[in-house]
Amino acid sequence: SKTKESVFKKLGRAIIGKSKVDDEVLDNLEEVLITSDVGVDTTLKVIERIEARVSKDKYFGVDELNNLLKEEIAALLEENNSGEEADFDLPASDTPYVIMVVGVNGVGKTTTIGKLAHNFKKAGKKVVLGAADTFRAAAIDQLEIWAERVDVPLVKQSMGSDPASVAYDTLASAKAQGADVAIIDTAGRLHNKVNLMNELTKIKNVMRKIVPDAPHEVLLILDGSTGQNAFEQAKQFTKATEVSALALTKLDGTAKGGVVIGISDQFKIPVKYIGIGEKMEDLQLFRRKEFVESLFS
């Protein structure tokens, strides 16, 4: 695309034949990264890495710089195995694999669950969904429509009931049906609300009465257009639930989602999925290289 060329042209002009990264290069690089929501800290980290490489290797051409940059950013994601997931596969086990989905309000939890159910089902897995968001208006109806769409069973209670009890029922039902995977929806909650965060810990503990090592995965959903607040989200949800994977949604928009680079680097949580639309097909496995590429396009 046009922007991609101009960014690298600018960078290239300022760097070719020089043994030191000058201010113009750094300014341009900073602009690309900051406007992708990478954040100041991670941007400085990337720039330091580039400076170190350039002072060692000297004389860079545009293509080399291009590749170097992508390598260094990808490395921040690689160090904790982001983008290594080969397929919508699950470890074989005699209990259902339990995925608990968490995140702040409106990021795409329920939609991602619908999409995951679709993909697991397509991969031949037996899926059960649990409607443990009993708070938000019509949250249960929303997940029910997804369950119908994808054609998988849903466990629910009435609005306002105890979410931990719904999660418990879901695992009991999944176990009885011999399901491969149970996915638990939870209500959106802002990470600075202590009571709501404690509720997640409770849901987790109650599920262990049925499946002792549940949840096998706590999937934190981040909205791809979120800025630096995503750091605080990752921190507080990890504290309450030991988040084990990230999904980044709404990447079909113009936001770049660069904040996950720093999060993945700092918290060592792999990015597993990306959401690229509102339909059930619109979920992809996270690919590190493609993601880094998109920052510059």
Next chain:
Amino acid sequence: MFENLNEKLERSFQLLKGQGRITEINIAETLKEVRRALLDADVNFKIAKSFTEKVKEKALGQDVLSAVKPGEMMVKIVHDELAELMGGQSVDINLSGNPTVILIAGLQGSGKTTFSGKLSNLIKNKRGKHPLLVAGDVYRPAAIDQLKVLGEQINVPVYTEEGNKEPVKIAQAAIKQAKANGNDVVIIDTAGRLAVDEEMMKEISAVKKAVSPHEILFVVDSMTGQDAVNTAKEFNDRLDFDGVVLTKLDGDTRGGAALSIRSVVNKPIKYVGTGEKMEALDVFHPSRMADRILGMGDIVSLVEKA
């Protein structure tokens, strides 16, 4: 990341102390910290840059009054400039129509449906109006049910047409019903859409054209990052909206998107959402938002006391 901003500024202000006059050289470090604070708060890259320039111009050559320390004067300049940029005064919505038609627009999950409920609750209770909510989101699973549940909670009627996939027709029919039933405000909830989704942007333009709203409100998540400017600009180019609603401010986001949007589209921020409950809605206060973006409420109040 944010906590030590005050400390950092204090430290760079120490350098200014006793120098009598602010110069290009002694202000550089302070400006760097201010710019960084803005970026950490998600203020757009370009806007942070031009804002810092403006602060510098204001500050350069200022005589340091004996009563005010140079550092503190800088804080005041930054804060006042921020508040000024965000509009200085709160701006009310236009409720002069009969009925008044209000169109709600924004990205997916930003809080449109919740805000539609909150706004109708507010104008019913505080302004003595008789609003009608309109379920114009024909796509999202259970969007209509969601609005119905909210309407029931706050005792506001909700116009729905289950199965109708044409928001334009739904909106027109709702206004007709409002006139017949004596509802003096019609609030139209719409589906979330991306600015790059041509078809969906055409759809909302068509709704605007068909119902000529008195007030179009753009709803945006206060946690939004650098993309806020692009989105706000696109929506404004299409809809020429009248105001902005910032949601989810009950979180701990700095909310720099507010400044970015205000600078790019020059439309007032009218309301802020501060919770999931129907009562959790406030009018926007530019000065409080300025404090929040810089995380410097304490310093500012100190200066104001002095």
